[in-house]
Amino acid sequence: MRRAEAQNDGTLFLALDTYGRIGGIQRFNQRVIAALAEISGDNGWKQPAVHIMRDGKADIPETTAAAIRAFGSWRLGFIVHSAVTAQSCKILFLGHINLLPVGLLCKLLSPRIKLVLFVHGDEVWNDPAHRRMRFYEPLMARALSRIASVSAFTASRMQEAFKLPHEKFTLFPNAVDDIDRQPQKSGRNILAVARLDRHDRGKNIDALIKAMVLLKRRNVECVLQVVGEGPLRSELASLARELAVEERVELLGRVSDARLAEAYSQACLFAMPSSKEGFGIVFLEAWLHGLPVICGTQDAAVEIITDGVDGFAVNPSDIETLAERMAMLLADPGMAAAMGEAGVEKVRSRYLMRHFKGNLEKIIAELS
Structure with missing residues (x-):
């Protein structure tokens, strides 16, 4: 110019x-x-x-x-x-x-x-x-x-x-802005961060709760933590009770930045198999914390995530595959860490x- x-x-x-x-x-x-x-x-x-x-x-x-x-x-x-x-x-x-x-x-x-x-x-x-x-x-x-x-x-x-x-x-x-990452603590938490307004059903947090049922049947120890507030929170709590996995699902609501950073540090993977992401900035934020991610296959997130490299892309209606991918990352911390680091490099080179x-x-x- x-x-x-x-x-x-x-x-x-x-x-x-x-x-x-x-x-x-x-x-x-x-x-x-x-x-x-x-x-x-x-x-x-x-x-x-x-x-x-x-x-x-x-x-x-x-x-x-x-x-x-x-x-x-x-x-x-x-x-x-x-x-x-x-x-x-x-x-x-x-x-x-x-x-x-x-x-x-x-x-x-x-x-x-x-x-x-x-x-x-x-x-x-x-x-x-x-x-x-x-x-x-x-x-x-x-x-x-x-x-x-x-x-x-x-x-x-x-x-x-x-x-x-x-x-x-x-x-x-x-x-996103780069961060000083907190050391990861040994934990078996699966983290999701999403608004829970009624028009956010397409985030498909309910699919994660349904996947927790399969993980429970297979004796895979883990806890799903969901950060976010809105009318869907009570519906998701009811679903967890109905499916008898309420002890494995923690709906944390709106949290402080410090508490969110702690949730990232305690997680071993980030999952949100959404079908309504216009971009998917939550995956970039998860990568900066060193986490592998699981996204959906029906929106823009598949442009960001390279399946099998820095995360997995799963059809949100395929609960069986979703549970399998979550179990894979929980069972292999080395693979999870490598995927998370690949995500960090991608963010720092592009986003x-x-x-x-x-x-x-x-x-x-x-x-x-």
Whole structure:
């Protein structure tokens, strides 16, 4: 990008709640803001502008190198100020498909601006169980210069649903921050970390509980620990009691960061045979703790996990195979450790902040 242009034409990032809530998209948005600020600082460009709906002023951190403005529930103010700010920007990043109408308005008022939409998963799959595509979205999406998808799986689902050309999409994986790993303690815990809202049935935590029945019959000593809160927690507890494995299933609810780190250190494998992952950042986090992982075969997780190398991919409906893979890792600590280390190397070579920033720099360069 030419420095003179960058100084005169900035970037604008529009996002929904980013600091006021905890979640995958929220952490992604925070990473985008940090990366844009670093890129601008590295090149001597002006601060990126960031407008956030739903967050209040009190939610915004004081130490940030971006010009962040929070609009709370003031939707009209968000729209008007975004349209005005966009007139002095060259690239407008949209953090969610729901912001597409605002992006199109900015494009109509400033035709030269380039629109980039970040997509994460089921919000663009046109799956009635999660979010139906709005009738106007395919037409509006034609105005996008790039669609930055966290996975090829999500890009393919959106391309099919929205009837968009393949050329609009670019792969933009999520990332994690490296950690100082705690020493692994000798234990036989199987760990799962997931939200337990009603729309998260596709995480298939119930399949893990059913697999625990088979492991109990085979006298495989282990405990399934599930970190996460939501309405499904009580349903899962009832299922464990019904299947007579309640002594082998611990539903820990929402825990502190320190308690979560302890749970990772006490686990010997991480399992979540989901069928709704748009990317699967939980597997990256498990790898950083040195754990082998078990994912599902019906979503984007299979793009990340190499079956038999850094984990196993199992159809969540195949409870027998799921139990077998869990038993294999429990029975062979050496294999489990080797898979976990392979996962650590994969994260450090592909999925850290420097890779995220580099991918964002590439998009900016291509559109400048």
